[in-house]
Amino acid sequence: MPLRTEPQAPRIWAVIPAAGVGQRALRADQQTSSRPLPKQYHRLVGCSVLAHTLQAFAQVQAIAGTAVVIAPDDAVFSQQAENHVARTQAFAVGGDSRAASVRNGLQTLAEHWGAQDHDWVLVHDAARCLITPEWIARLISACQHDAVGGLLALPLPDTLKEQRCQPLAEGHPKPAAARVAQTVPRSGKWLAHTPQMFRLGMLRSALQQADLGLITDEASAIEWLGHAPLLVHSSAQNFKVTYPEDFALAEAILMARQARHTPNSTESTTP
Ligand SMILES: Nc1ccn([C@@H]2O[C@H](COP(=O)(O)OP(=O)(O)OP(=O)(O)O)[C@@H](O)[C@H]2O)c(=O)n1
Numbered sequence: 079m080p081l082r083t084e085p086q087a088p089r090i091w092a093v094i095p096a097a098g099v100g101q102r103a104l105r106a107d108q109q110t111s112s113r114p115l116p117k118q119y120h121r122l123v124g125c126s127v128l129a130h131t132l133q134a135f136a137q138v139q140a141i142a143g144t145a146v147v148i149a150p151d152d153a154v155f156s157q158q159a160e161n162h163v164a165r166t167q168a169f170a171v172g173g174d175s176r177a178a179s180v181r182n183g184l185q186t187l188a189e190h191w192g193a194q195d196h197d198w199v200l201v202h203d204a205a206r207c208l209i210t211p212e213w214i215a216r217l218i219s220a221c222q223h224d225a226v227g228g229l230l231a232l233p234l235p236d237t238l239k240e241q242r243c244q245p246l247a248e249g250h251p252k253p254a255a256a257r258v259a260q261t262v263p264r265s266g267k268w269l270a271h272t273p274q275m276f277r278l279g280m281l282r283s284a285l286q287q288a289d290l291g292l293i294t295d296e297a298s299a300i301e302w303l304g305h306a307p308l309l310v311h312s313s314a315q316n317f318k319v320t321y322p323e324d325f326a327l328a329e330a331i332l333m334a335r336q337a338r339h340t341p342n343s344t345e346s347t348t349p
Pocket residue numbers: 094095096097098099100101102103118147172173174175176177179180203204205206318319320
């Protein structure tokens with residue numbers, strides 16, 4: 079009689095896309111540089127944006143391993159000692175878009191670590207460096223027993239405007255100032271954050287079939303399959319470092335967190 083092998087309990091993996099160039103984060107004076115430093119390698123409070131992200135994931139014991147997707151020509155990751163974090167490995171399989179990088183990262187999880195289709199995967203932007211182990215754990219416990227999975231997201235905090243379509247005026251080199259077409263009801267609208275947590279097999283199949291040009295996050299690939307991901311409350315601090323001014327904001331928050339955790343700091347006694 080053939081031996082019956084017990085199905086392995088689903089494991090939880092993480093994929094961190096870190097293969098972007100960070101074009102929008104460049105100041106005007108950096109835009110002409112032939113090889114500007116991608117934003118994930120900028121240092122904030124003594125270590126890279128990426129390392130802050132990786133340290134948060136390394137503190138979540140439920141995660142079996144974290145694959146960092148870097149660009150095939152990346153020359154920085156291995157030079158920064160702080161990027162070498164427990165249960166974390168970089169793979170130079172970045173693609174032309176974020177979605178392509180994620181798709182390649184999922185393939186790597188299966189090939190190198192034997193990840194299975196029924197395992198869970200958390201995908202998180204390297205550039206969301208303020209993520210905390212507590213928020214990651216909140217997403218895991220909300221999704222682990224769900225049939226689909228979900229994402230951290232934030233109910234829209236501001237009034238939402240749609241811009242009027244403005245054709246370029248003839249003879250004018252620059253488009254005219256943007257004007258409002260209408261105010262869009264914000265009720266029921268959320269900002270998608272990461273991590274986003276789905277079954278490896280379902281996400282892989284969505285990313286293999288969907289038009290990657292239309293896929294800006296994992297949830298949109300899963301929606302494309304006809305599923306409805308769970309929306310799990312995120313924090314406004316979980317923003318993505320996108321524009322030059324975001325570095326200072328991220329640094330101020332990291333410094334305030336460090337001060338709270340330093341013994342004898344005045345902030346540590348504040349209720
Ligand atoms: N081809 C790409 C593009 C983006 N990313 C990663 O996806 C995350 C979120 O993307 P975004 O903030 O748009 O990063 P960039 O593409 O680097 O930024 P920009 O669009 O300003 O160039 C980042 O951690 C980025 O490194 C990636 O792995 N591969």
